[in-house]
Amino acid sequence: MRLTTRGRYAVTAMLDLALHEHGGPVSLSEIAERQGISQSYLEQLFSRLRKRGLVDGTRGPGGGYRLMKSTEQISVADVIDAVDETVDATRCGGQRNCQGDQRCLTHDLWADLSTQIREFLGNISLNELGGQKGVQIIRQWQDKRCNVAPHTTV
Amino acid sequence: MRLTTRGRYAVTAMLDLALHEHGGPVSLSEIAERQGISQSYLEQLFSRLRKRGLVDGTRGPGGGYRLMKSTEQISVADVIDAVDETVDATRCGGQRNCQGDQRCLTHDLWADLSTQIREFLGNISLNELGGQKGVQIIRQWQDKRCNVAPHTTV
DNA sequence: TGATTCCCGAGTAATTCAGTTGGTTTTAGT
């Protein structure tokens, strides 16, 4: 498992979606507006999220994305895995410095650590993430700002 | 906090160092040999580890690196932080989509998550990491192989 | 003196990041 800025974008966008899907699907333009992320970049991220079955998109006016599971059932690890698709974590692939079929130090080591991190992030759901202290206030503030001047390009 | 392959290299190298420093300092050529990492790349990593006070280098024949703290006192987070130096985690810096002095959703959100990940990795010491089940056997195997044919370039 | 090691800086091919551009469907509202 890798932790990159792309993963952050995805988690942020998914949380935004979770917080706003009460009134039907949420369009990417809304999320892009609220979170300050490029819409086309969001499209790429949501393409992967869709392929993983985390979201579902409906086309046409009034369309957008919906979560395919409840916020309790989607973990941070799910989202990060979807967009970051782990690269062959061990890099040695049984070759190079570890000969035979015995695996090298790096392999077991990082595999273990990676498992622990995944378990950790797997236990944080979008619901829990959205339920933090200060987030609600900020959400309301963002909603307000978005309603007042929806097409203001900052 | 980011999790990249560079962090893995550093953690692996530090663990290798921890497992072999019983007989004086460990040279980078040994670590490079055992772990299959470029020596020059290790030099760059250890330069950062040294600046963070995690290791100390002694020059000349028989020289190498030593840990400046005990393996119990060095966490995985310490090592990763040393080589990956966190880039301004929030990316918004109080500007762009969050105006005024109020911070954006991303900011609090990822700051919280990042803190939790850091706490998690901060609680895993090199000692614990090296004490895992299968690692010792592999270590012995690698030692043996290294003694038998130390200069074999695979 | 010479070998061994750390130390340092510059360069580099490949890859990834975070987009942009330019479309094509699909659907809703008129």
Next chain:
DNA sequence: ACTAAAACCAACTGAATTACTCGGGAATCA
């Protein structure tokens, strides 16, 4: 039927990062 809104898709791009290499010092020991 027409238009606009939205998802969808693929290709391209500048900038940054990665994982090195290369070429040298500088300290230390035999």
